[in-house]
Amino acid sequence: MTLRTLALTLPLALGLTGAALAQEHGHDMQSAVKLPDACKAAAQAGGKEGGMKDMQSHMSQAMQSMGGGQMSETQKGLQQAMMSMNGPMMQGMMAGDPDVAWICAMIPHHQGAIDMARAGLKGADNPESKRLAEKTIKEQEQSIKELVAWLDKNAKKEGKQ
Numbered sequence: 001m002t003l004r005t006l007a008l009t010l011p012l013a014l015g016l017t018g019a020a021l022a023q024e025h026g027h028d029m030q031s032a033v034k035l036p037d038a039c040k041a042a043a044q045a046g047g048k049e050g051g052m053k054d055m056q057s058h059m060s061q062a063m064q065s066m067g068g069g070q071m072s073e074t075q076k077g078l079q080q081a082m083m084s085m086n087g088p089m090m091q092g093m094m095a096g097d098p099d100v101a102w103i104c105a106m107i108p109h110h111q112g113a114i115d116m117a118r119a120g121l122k123g124a125d126n127p128e129s130k131r132l133a134e135k136t137i138k139e140q141e142q143s144i145k146e147l148v149a150w151l152d153k154n155a156k157k158e159g160k161q
Contacts (some may be wrong), residue, residue, distance in 0.1 A: 033111045035088040036148060038155045039104035042095030077119025085112025100155050107147050110140040 071079065085108045092104030117133040117140075124130045 033084045033088050033108045033115070035092055035104065035108060036151055038151050039092045039095065039100070039107065042097065042100045042104060042155065043091045043093075045096055072123060074119055074123035077122060078116050081112050081115035081119055084115065085109060100151070103147050103151050103155075107144055107151075110143045110147070113140045114144075 088108035089105045089112075092106075092108060093101045095101040095104050114137050117136040121130060121133045124133060
């Protein structure tokens, strides 16, 4: 397998194994990372998704052996958030149109930031850290609304689904 293929498949495999890993470690943080239907359609139309699924089982095994019981609940939440966003980000960036690919990759990226901020809040004891996490959540939620609005307006208008 080439280095480029590995570089493209690794984040997807990590994202797809994130929920299983978190479940195995008893972490209950539920990710809200969802890729809009327009992004899924654009990724399929881009035709670049093939070959990524072969890495999933290999990466799942590798991820199950990492960190596990030695991580705090905050660390587990941060890991889950990162892994949960990677698959949808990779799928979104596969859209053939560069504008749609960027927007579709950013939506789960921002949701991942929200999930990480929520994980940070669960274990935070510093008031400034809590304020920054709350600010991150508010700003990223607004960004997601703007990205989805752009996608709804432009992907359909320009036939980029």
